[in-house]
Amino acid sequence: MSNTKLSSTSLGVRLIAIIVVVVTLILTAIGALQYNKTRTIYTKLVDEGLNAACVRLSGNLGNPLWSFNKEQTVEVLNSEMAQEALVAITVHMGTDVKPFAGAQRDSSGRVEPLAEEAELPPKLLKRTFAVPWEGNSIASGTIYYSLNSLKQTLHAQVVSTIVQTVVTDLVLIVLIGLVLSSIVVRPLGSLTAVAKNLAIGDLSGHVVGEAIVSLREIAKKLHRDELGALTSTFNHMLENLQARDLELDGHRKNLERLVADRTIALTKRNEEMRLVLDNVDQGLVLVSPTGTMSEERSAAFSRFFGDSETDAATAIFEEPKARAFFRLGYEQVAEAFMPIDVILQQLPTSARNGAFTFGLRYQPLMTGDECAGVLFMINDITGVLAAQKRDREQYEQIRVFERCMRDRIGFVEFFHEARKMVEQVRDERFGSPEERLRVIHTLKGNSSLFDVLSVADVAHVLESALLDGEHDAAVTHQTILLSAWDAFAQRVALLIGEDLSDRFELSRFELDDIIDGLKRGQPSTEIVRQLVAITYEPMKLRFSRIEQQLCSLAERLQKAPVECSIQVGSLRLPPDLFAPFWSAFAHVVRNVADHGLERPEERTGRGKPANNQVSLLAVADARSIEIEIADDGHGVDWVRVASKAKNQGLPHTTRRDLVNALFSPGFSTAEQVSAISGRGVGLSAVAIEVLKLRGTYSVESEAGKGTRFRFSFPSLETFDARTSVIPRISVAPVSTQIKS
Secondary structure (H helix, E strand, O other): OHHHHHHHHHHHHHHHHHHHHHHHHHHHHHHHHHHHHHHHHHHHHHHHHHHHHHHHHHHHOHHHHHOOOHHHHHHHHHHHOOOOOEEEEEEEEOOOOOOOEEEEEOOOOOEEEOOOOOOOOOOOEEEEEEEEEOOEEEEEEEEEEOOHHHHHHHHHHHHHHHHHHHHHHHHHHHHHHHHHHHHHHHHHHHHHHHHHHHHOOOOOHHHHHHHHHHHHHHHHHOOOOHHHHHHHHHHHHHHHHHHHHHHHHHHHHHHHHHHHHHHHHHHHHHHHHHHHHHHOOOEEEEEOOOOEEEEEEOHHHHHHHOOOOOEHHHHHOOOHHHHHHHHHHHHHHHHOOOOHHHHHHOOOOEEEEOOEEEEEEEEEEEEOOEEEEEEEEEEEOHHHHHHHHHHHHHHHHHHHHHHHHHHHHHHHHHHHHHHHHHHHHHHOOOOOHHHHHHHHHHHHHHHHHOOOHHHHHHHHHHHHHHHOOOHHHHHHHHHHHHHHHHHHHHHHHHHHOOOOOOOOOOOHHHHHHHHHHHHOOOOHHHHHHHHHHHOOEEHHHHHHHHHHHHHHHHHHOOOOOEEEEEEOOOOEEOHHHHHHHHHHHHHHHHHHHHHHOOOHHHHHHOOOOOOEEEEEEEEEOOOEEEEEEEEOOOOOOHHHHHHHHHHOOOOOOOHHHHHHHHOOOOOOOOOOOOOOOOOOOHHHHHHHHHHHOOOEEEEEEEOOOEEEEEEEEEOHHHOEOOOOEOOOOOOOOOOOOOOO
């Protein structure tokens, strides 16, 4: 408060000082004006008096001086010395240096004649005059005068002005001090005192209350000026502050109670949440955008992965590649370059850790548009995967059983061909990496056609590893493939039973044809030909099997249903001779299903029948054997084929070049690789088997209308059909029949 009083007093002193200085300056200016005015008037009066004296002396001294009457001259001079400003008057006759007569005023102010040897003060002012007589100057005179009286008068006036100024200032100081103390200093002191308390946060009831009463009284006195308005406004502010302080005090008490209640509730909720985390089966943990896990984790998570790690990738993913893949994807959460949902969809959905497999789900925790973290929800799916594996094996077993019941010979043929390929893989009997890839691709395709997915899926993964150049992964997946085949072979051993190679199927029509020939006495060679043909495979049975495969693939690929037209007559072909071709032909079937067959909406939009139309044709005569498969689907995009062939450095100028490109290793027009097709391996495997049989292949296709694959082989007479001996031939490319 002492500082406040000092501030208020200092303000009053400064105001008084300012006013005193202003008044003093005004009075000083007035005094200066009066001084100058008095000096001017007095100087003028003296000058006028001197002029008049000079005139009088010039007129009055002529006669006495002409007559050299010194006494009369002195009398004239004494009469003029009546003016207080005159000090002495001297008269010189002609050119005389010594004065003829003179008068002077002594120090007491008395006038007396001028002594001959008298010396006048050097600082006197003087004025000369001439004394004429009858038109001639007979003498000259000098009037000596002083302005001391003027100075004394002015000095007295200055002193009077100073005294008046001092007295006036003192009176004003007293009056203004009283007025300022009542009107300015005291109100401002009160305002300053309250403001000081407000500044230090002292809003206690008695302080504010006293200030309000004091300011209210001051406001009544000053209600008509700005200071009164300020005081009233400040007083109103204090009243509002007091009311607010009371309200805040009530809120503070309520807030303390609410905080205490909230703390109890949060503690209880944390205990309940901890109880949930300790008993939930899921592994729950919050992971920051940088990949760091929070310390709060469910008991299941700690049981799955332990509590020692804070890095999510290190804790959850055991395999280095899986860990690196996760980190690469999760880094985008912090970068926020793409939508968070898109980023999380690209993260791994499963993780292997020891003997366990875990399923992963991710839930982003958003703060506005920013991701504050991701909740990892982890389940132990080891048992689920084992159950799914058992379900797949059971499903596979049922499908195999159905196939055996429907076409046991066809399934047994597949089994034996697949076993040969598996043993080739096991023994590493490949002439080149391309042959290895063809064998695995064919094994995958045939296994998929016969619903042996346990083998087809692993073969697909192995094929991907080989194409990607991942040697270690290829070795691992090859071991898994061999194990999968061994397990499948063990499961179907009882279904296959004994060897069926010594059994043949004979239709009633074929039996009647042989009997009729015997009755008609046909040559024995013809009868032998018919009997040997019985040991061959009926093409009707083969094509029926292909029809089932097409229908199954169409359903799996969500294509429109398939209607097959089969034209084979009673044609039979040697199974041993054509087994490699039929094994590779599975790739043509899969190609037709993936690239040729159309979806229902596509066929409706193009005005085609609802079902895909596929025709299977096999005919033989004395010159050749023709096998065809045709569809009415998409057709071949020859422009795209030409572009792909050009990019791969293959000939692409003629239609024949483009057909050869389709059957080249590694050539495919598929946008994406799938388990059905897209590797560019299948048709090249077919081409090799066709060329081994000295056959040719051709493709007829028109965009939007369908595709026809035709395979031509020499007649059976070219080979020793009984022993199925195939002459050694070159597998170099031969001319293909191409029709546009």
